[in-house]
Amino acid sequence: MKKHLQTLAVIPLLLNLGYSGNQNLLAQKEISLDNRYPDKFVNEVFKDNILLNMAYLNGTVKSVKDIKWDEVTKPFKYEFKLDPSKTFAFHSDVENKYQDSLVKTTNAHFNFTDGFKSDGYLFGDGVCHLASLLNWVAKDAGLSVEAPTNHNFANIPDIPKEYGVSIYNLPNSKGSNTLQNLYITNNQFKTIAFRFEYQNNKLKVSVVELN
Numbered sequence: 001m002k003k004h005l006q007t008l009a010v011i012p013l014l015l016n017l018g019y020s021g022n023q024n025l026l027a028q029k030e031i032s033l034d035n036r037y038p039d040k041f042v043n044e045v046f047k048d049n050i051l052l053n054m055a056y057l058n059g060t061v062k063s064v065k066d067i068k069w070d071e072v073t074k075p076f077k078y079e080f081k082l083d084p085s086k087t088f089a090f091h092s093d094v095e096n097k098y099q100d101s102l103v104k105t106t107n108a109h110f111n112f113t114d115g116f117k118s119d120g121y122l123f124g125d126g127v128c129h130l131a132s133l134l135n136w137v138a139k140d141a142g143l144s145v146e147a148p149t150n151h152n153f154a155n156i157p158d159i160p161k162e163y164g165v166s167i168y169n170l171p172n173s174k175g176s177n178t179l180q181n182l183y184i185t186n187n188q189f190k191t192i193a194f195r196f197e198y199q200n201n202k203l204k205v206s207v208v209e210l211n
Contacts, residue, residue, distance in 0.1 A: 023208050026141035026192070030204040031133055031158040036126060037119075045119040046126030048073070050203070052116060053127045054196065056108035064115035075199040080104055081210070082186040082194070089184075090131050091169045093177035101185060109169045128167045131182045132156050133205055134194070136163040141207035143192070144185040148178075 036046035051072050055061035058078040060071065082088055087101040091109065094102055110116050110124030119125050128151050136159055138145045151164030168180035186192050188209060195206040 023210055026207045026209055027137045028204065028206040029133055029137040030202055033201045033203060035157045036129055042119045045117045046129065049116050049124055049126035050130050053106055053108055053130050057106040064113065067115045077197050079193045079195040081191050083191050084186050084189055087183055087185045090167055090182040093169060093174045094181060095178045098183055128165060129156050131165040131167045132159045132163050135165045135182055137205045137207055138184045144187040146183040149180045
């Protein structure tokens with residue numbers, strides 16, 4: 001009887017997350033947005049830029065005029081799917097070999113025009129943390145990943161150094177921009193989904209194989 005009750009208790013959780021019995025969780029990683037940087041002000045800039053990057057990715061923000069920070073920073077769930085042999089890139093300046101397979105980016109350029117914040121050093125600080133989280137979970141899931149430029153010049157809390165990704169996107173600098181990007185290609189035979197969940201200042205990303 002006890003075993004039966006434990007099994008029933010798990011079902012609402014699975015339904016709440018949108019999982020079903022014919023979906024295979026390949027990998028899952030999580031970071032806190034409370035410890036992106038030791039300085040509180042800088043940490044808030046990093047946090048806001050990460051969440052704004054997510055808002056561009058999920059389509060709730062399409063340009064600076066859409067930004068409502070109370071909405072951007074609310075808890076959310078979001079997913080996008082990647083069919084076999086298709087590629088996600090962190091931004092739209094991509095290497096030639098990905099031109100035909102590219103189907104998804106975060107839809108942002110991480111600058112003042114897009115509404116990203118500056119900590120006094122550059123606009124968009126913090127988005128490298130999101131890219132690094134994606135790199136980590138995608139590699140753990142066994143997907144094909146290319147991250148040409150490592151983020152080893154600065155620590156990214158919660159993420160092992162080997163998964164750090166440097167992201168940059170300057171106007172009219174496609175050559176250098178392509179080298180500071182992240183490319184994830186679905187090398188599986190089935191469609192996969194990237195699932196994002198943000199609550200309690202924690203951002204979790206799961207990679208799920210869909211049957």
